[in-house]
Amino acid sequence: MSKDVIIACDFPTAADTLAFLDKFTDEKPFVKIGMELFYAEGPAIVRQIKDRGHRVFLDLKLHDIPNTVKKAMAVLSRLDVDIFNLHAAGGLDMMGAAVEGLTRPDGTRPLLIAVTQLTSIDQKRMEEELLISRPLEEVVMQYAANAKAAGLDGVVCSPLEAGRVHQVCGDAFLTVTPGIRFADGAAGDQQRVTTPARARELGSDYIVVGRPITGAEDPVAAYRRCVADFVGQ
Numbered sequence: 022m023s024k025d026v027i028i029a030c031d032f033p034t035a036a037d038t039l040a041f042l043d044k045f046t047d048e049k050p051f052v053k054i055g056m057e058l059f060y061a062e063g064p065a066i067v068r069q070i071k072d073r074g075h076r077v078f079l080d081l082k083l084h085d086i087p088n089t090v091k092k093a094m095a096v097l098s099r100l101d102v103d104i105f106n107l108h109a110a111g112g113l114d115m116m117g118a119a120v121e122g123l124t125r126p127d128g129t130r131p132l133l134i135a136v137t138q139l140t141s142i143d144q145k146r147m148e149e150e151l152l153i154s155r156p157l158e159e160v161v162m163q164y165a166a167n168a169k170a171a172g173l174d175g176v177v178c179s180p181l182e183a184g185r186v187h188q189v190c191g192d193a194f195l196t197v198t199p200g201i202r203f204a205d206g207a208a209g210d211q212q213r214v215t216t217p218a219r220a221r222e223l224g225s226d227y228i229v230v231g232r233p234i235t236g237a238e239d240p241v242a243a244y245r246r247c248v249a250d251f252v253g254q
């Protein structure tokens with residue numbers, strides 16, 4: 022699996038998203054579509070972006086009982102998406118059911134990765150609200166190991182956790198890492214940020230980059246800078 026930069030297209034409408042993607046005339050970036058855009062525009066926006074030749078990570082973070090997730094995944098498998106995700110907190114049975122649901126009759130399926138703990142949950146919240154008293158890193162690694170045991174392909178995690186995830190789950194288990202900023206850029210609401218070059222050193226397989234590209238004066242130049250720093254072209 023080659024390293025790549027995924028642009029988080031956190032726009033409210035299809036028109037905004039397609040206008041943004043129109044700026045890329047020489048390359049076809051890998052695109053992440055999140056809940057806001059998908060709930061606003063439905064599967065049509067996924068098809069439009071795929072028809073333009075982009076790879077798509079559909080970031081819907083499924084979390085429900087196994088049967089419901091399996092059926093939802095079966096519907097989603099009809100979209101020609103490259104990566105889907107779910108919450109590892111749904112448990113091993115739910116993740117296993119998701120893999121079954123996502124697998125097409127010909128045996129192929131998109132990559133499926135798990136969210137471990139959201140970066141908005143810190144140790145204090147985990148202990149006081151969720152009553153999980155183990156160290157956060159231990160919880161993240163347990164969730165990653167569960168995802169691997171259930172047959173998933175990787176996790177969404179911090180670049181700072183990527184090396185440990187690879188130690189626990191193997192080098193082929195994907196680490197898809199948001200929280201990326203240029204050294205000279207604003208962190209915004211991300212708490213712990215890493216540069217594209219550092220994410221590469223730490224072993225991330227894919228970096229997910231939103232505002233440093235979507236909010237840049239020249240998004241194509243910002244994307245190319247990310248690719249050069251992370252992939253090394």
Ligand code: C5P
Nearest residue numbers: 029031139140199200229230231232233
């Ligand atoms: O704009 P920015 O680069 O912060 O965007 C990061 C993207 O990655 C957003 O779409 C955000 O929802 C997503 N994400 C994240 N942290 C996680 C999981 C997903 O920032 N733990």
